[in-house]
Amino acid sequence: MQSVPRAKRLPPGPQRRDPQTSAVEIRRSSRRRRTVSAYREGDRTIVLLPARMSEAEEQRWVGVMLDKLAAQESKRMLGDADLAARAELLSEQYLAGRATPNTVRWVTNQNTRWGSCTPAEGSIRLSHRLQGMPEYVLDYVLLHELAHLLVPGHGPSFWRLLDAYPRTERARGYLEGVVAAGRLPHLPEARSE
Known part of the structure; x- marks a missing residue:
């Protein structure tokens, strides 16, 4: 080609x-x-x-x-209201409904994180870079931030909460691949005559 x-x-x-x-x-x-x-x-x-x-x-x-x-x-792409509804569903399904954020919204100023959570405010923010990614990846990041409402750090009790989500490792691998691909130099396209 x-x-x-x-x-x-x-x-x-x-x-x-x-x-x-x-x-x-x-x-x-x-x-x-x-x-x-x-x-x-x-x-x-x-x-x-x-x-x-x-x-x-x-x-x-x-x-x-x-x-x-x-x-x-x-x-x-989900709007903020859809995102909040999705968070409620995930909390019910995987965290027995214990994680109840006050706000869940997309943000455009997070370029080094996929999501963030402020437990004191009950707010969750997801990077706009997640829009268009597979649903299981979005669910994982949202569930990850929901878990932070219950456990602030990344210790064993935090990861035990995420054990309930069956696609945790797959989603983490997907996100690691996106990060790795972003670090690759742009190579010239191969041409065949």
Whole structure:
């Protein structure tokens, strides 16, 4: 597959990511005949197009694919009220309803933590970076913060609370992989002629 990456910035449109934080990379392939696809890769959106497509068609399809991805993502993202309801459900299911936060909300100023908890205030904050991750990962982070309402540190009694959640290790592995991938240098794309 021959690929010609080009980073482009598009003007904001309905339901599009902020163009200041999200670049669109176009990859053209002579093997791709009719189909167009797109996916998120970190803060970039990759759009795969046939090599023969004109600039005008490219612009149209990039817009279509950005809107399609945004619509899919908005269906997966919970609002603060949904997050609070999810926290209540997880507390009931795994902590016998003992963890009752006063507030649960998304925040955009947590870039080194997935979540945080202030037991004295009963507040839980989850990083916006979790949005769009698998549900079991979000549930794990939310449950982790709920457990901090009951046990402030990360001692044995804290981890015993999380033993009830069957996907703890899988979720932790997923998050460790995300962190590790973020540390990798961006390698040039392999090309075959």
